[in-house]
Amino acid sequence: MRPEIAPTLRAEGLAVSYGDRSIITDLDLVVPPGKISVIVGANASGKSTLLRSLARLLSPAAGQVCLDGESIHAMPTRELARMVGLLPQSPVAPEGMTVIDLVGRGRAPHQSWWRQWSHSDEETVRHALELTSMLDLAERPVDELSGGQRQRAWIAMALAQDTDILLLDEPTTFLDMAHQIEVLDLVMDLNRTRGRTVMMVLHDLNQACRYADHIVAMKSGRIVAQGPPADLLTAELVDEVFDVRCCVVTDPVSGTPLVIPIGRHHEPRNVARHPFPIH
Amino acid sequence: MALLELTRQPGRIAVRLGPTSAVIRPRMLAVCLGLAVASALAFAVELSFGDYPIPLLDVVRALFGVGDRATLFVIEELRLPRALVGLLVGCAFGVSGALFQTLTRNPLASPDMIGLSSGSATAVVAAMVLGFGAGLGTQALGLFGGIATAVLIYGLAWKGGTTGYRIVLVGIGISWMCTSLTSYLLVKADMWEAQQVLRWIIGSLNGADWVHVTPLAWAVLVLGIAVLLLSRWLRLLQLGTDVATALGVPVRFAQPALIVTAAALVSFATAATGPIVFVALTAPQIAQRLTGCAWPPLVASGLTGSFLVLGSDLIAQRVIPGTLLPIGVVTGAFGGLFLLWLLTRANRVGSGG
Ligand SMILES: Nc1ncnc2c1ncn2[C@@H]1O[C@H](COP(=O)(O)OP(=O)(O)OP(=O)(O)O)[C@@H](O)[C@H]1O
Numbered sequence: 001m002r003p004e005i006a007p008t009l010r011a012e013g014l015a016v017s018y019g020d021r022s023i024i025t026d027l028d029l030v031v032p033p034g035k036i037s038v039i040v041g042a043n044a045s046g047k048s049t050l051l052r053s054l055a056r057l058l059s060p061a062a063g064q065v066c067l068d069g070e071s072i073h074a075m076p077t078r079e080l081a082r083m084v085g086l087l088p089q090s091p092v093a094p095e096g097m098t099v100i101d102l103v104g105r106g107r108a109p110h111q112s113w114w115r116q117w118s119h120s121d122e123e124t125v126r127h128a129l130e131l132t133s134m135l136d137l138a139e140r141p142v143d144e145l146s147g148g149q150r151q152r153a154w155i156a157m158a159l160a161q162d163t164d165i166l167l168l169d170e171p172t173t174f175l176d177m178a179h180q181i182e183v184l185d186l187v188m189d190l191n192r193t194r195g196r197t198v199m200m201v202l203h204d205l206n207q208a209c210r211y212a213d214h215i216v217a218m219k220s221g222r223i224v225a226q227g228p229p230a231d232l233l234t235a236e237l238v239d240e241v242f243d244v245r246c247c248v249v250t251d252p253v254s255g256t257p258l259v260i261p262i263g264r265h266h267e268p269r270n271v272a273r274h275p276f277p278i279h
Numbered sequence: 280m281a282l283l284e285l286t287r288q289p290g291r292i293a294v295r296l297g298p299t300s301a302v303i304r305p306r307m308l309a310v311c312l313g314l315a316v317a318s319a320l321a322f323a324v325e326l327s328f329g330d331y332p333i334p335l336l337d338v339v340r341a342l343f344g345v346g347d348r349a350t351l352f353v354i355e356e357l358r359l360p361r362a363l364v365g366l367l368v369g370c371a372f373g374v375s376g377a378l379f380q381t382l383t384r385n386p387l388a389s390p391d392m393i394g395l396s397s398g399s400a401t402a403v404v405a406a407m408v409l410g411f412g413a414g415l416g417t418q419a420l421g422l423f424g425g426i427a428t429a430v431l432i433y434g435l436a437w438k439g440g441t442t443g444y445r446i447v448l449v450g451i452g453i454s455w456m457c458t459s460l461t462s463y464l465l466v467k468a469d470m471w472e473a474q475q476v477l478r479w480i481i482g483s484l485n486g487a488d489w490v491h492v493t494p495l496a497w498a499v500l501v502l503g504i505a506v507l508l509l510s511r512w513l514r515l516l517q518l519g520t521d522v523a524t525a526l527g528v529p530v531r532f533a534q535p536a537l538i539v540t541a542a543a544l545v546s547f548a549t550a551a552t553g554p555i556v557f558v559a560l561t562a563p564q565i566a567q568r569l570t571g572c573a574w575p576p577l578v579a580s581g582l583t584g585s586f587l588v589l590g591s592d593l594i595a596q597r598v599i600p601g602t603l604l605p606i607g608v609v610t611g612a613f614g615g616l617f618l619l620w621l622l623t624r625a626n627r628v629g630s631g632g
């Protein structure tokens with residue numbers, strides 16, 4: 001059974017480098033348990049690097065990542081795989097591997113020599129396929145799917161792993177608008193109804209504001225600011241993090257901040273300077 | 280609750296008994312059985328065939344120790360070692376090829392293409408010609424050569440992430456370096472030595488003896504068990520090292536362990552018979568097509584390898600009457616054609632294999 005209190009993933013004084021190129025130095029972060037957190041930041045700001053470090057794919061040069069106080073590098077990797085799942089940014093399945101084969105592999109941390117395909121494996125995989133609307137494509141080779149279908153197959157694999165903490169690196173890239181919303185709604189369902197902790201990287205600030213309980217803004221390997229979207233997202237912050245001028249208004253649907261970039265060819269008109277009128 | 284429960288799904292059947300469960304793929308099972316029967320048949324024909332033909336029935340009886348003394352002698356002392364070495368080497372080449380092709384996701388990255396066989400051959404030839412390490416024996420030398428080459432390739436190509444192409448390119452380079460080294464050694468050798476070495480390099484079962492069988496059998500048994508134990512990690516490493524780690528594979532241990540096991544398999548086999556070219560490349564690919572899998576299946580690859588080696592040996596013995604043609608000539612010709620076919624196919628898909 002799942003413990004009542006969700007496990008907490010935490011980075012303490014984390015430093016990560018590729019070879020002798022240091023990317024992250026002295027970073028502290030708590031992944032809020034039971035919440036949805038979104039990492040935002042420009043390209044190459046170290047978002048994937050941070051997420052990969054949290055999932056022990058990179059060994060820290062200094063500091064550590066702890067799960068409930070225990071260093072993840074000291075834990076048995078299989079045990080960790082039952083608690084923390086990760087979807088990397090652009091994974092590639094071998095040519096010819098079918099969706100069901102791929103998603104089935106997500107069950108690996110729960111399987112053993114004498115338990116290769118239990119009822120719960122079958123149930124969880126079917127459910128994951130259903131949630132990502134991939135049931136009809138289950139027998140198709142992954143490399144013959146469209147970019148969005150492929151992305152959903154990988155998300156299904158991460159769901160099949162059935163972990164308390166789910167780290168997703170740009171789960172909505174390649175997806176059309178409908179499927180972006182579908183995936184984000186799905187993430188929200190997982191969080192709200194099943195108490196899963198989610199940390200994901202998103203490029204769309206407005207989606208980040210809508211779906212996140214907590215936003216982490218990164219720049220050059222550092223955390224510039226973090227907090228709930230409503231308090232955090234200001235035109236100044238967007239300018240600092242992305243170097244983009246913008247107006248921040250209120251999203252008429254969700255009431256969360258809505259970022260409208262300005263660009264060089266437009267100037268904000270009067271109406272947009274003020275919070276969006278809600279009638 | 281039913282004691283034994285079967286659930287059918289497309290292409291597979293889940294079998295559950297209490298808390299235990301397994302997945303059976305009927306087509307895989309059927310192909311493996313078929314290959315096992317074919318290999319057993321080739322094995323029996325190999326025993327029955329020769330200057331002193333023995334009917335198949337007598338072969339089978341002799342295997343159980345029944346028959347006249349002459350038959351028993353011919354089978355047990357002359358032909359059994361040859362057939363057993365063929366069976367074991369074929370299996371070793373097939374499994375090793377499947378491991379490399381799966382790890383690199385590239386059919387061209389099989390041990391005979393990326394220089395493991397040549398590396399192991401160079402070590403053995405160097406010992407034969409230069410006369411050092413005689414106390415070590417060919418097995419140990421071949422093993423050393425193959426593993427050293429594997430470590431070299433791993434160091435040069437693998438570290439920066441697994442791309443099949445890099446490994447193939449580095450491997451081909453190393454393979455040619457080993458081949459030139461071997462040629463240089465051949466030039467240095469005297470006529471008689473050169474003749475011996477050449478036979479061995481082409482790959483031949485002609486000298487197979489019980490001395491070769493025992494260490495080879497142990498090697499295949501131990502390494503085969505290792506492969507089965509590691510195969511659960513192999514399935515996940517197929518998804519790349521990142522996903523494999525996230526799914527709980529100790530990649531830093533699993534990947535080198537798989538490479539060393541595969542290299543050891545091919546090295547032991549090479550030490551026993553010389554590099555029988557193309558078996559490690561073709562067997563997994565044939566097995567993959569027979570089973571309809573998306574990647575080379577391990578057991579079926581081993582069985583296909585055994586069948587290919589025994590079958591090629593039968594052809595090699597018959598093709599020029601009265602001459603024992605080295606088996607490598609046959610597998611070379613057959614494998615060359617297969618490679619061409621694979622390359623044209625890969626180019627058409629545009630994936631380069
Ligand atoms: N495997 C690697 N080897 C060397 N440097 C790397 C590697 N991966 C990333 N980097 C470097 O680390 C820095 C941070 O990269 P990272 O992938 O974390 O950025 P990101 O914020 O995820 O960017 P994006 O939005 O484009 O995905 C970049 O400068 C990148 O060049």
Ligand SMILES: [Mg+2]
Pocket residue numbers: 047048049089169
């Ligand atoms: Mg990234």
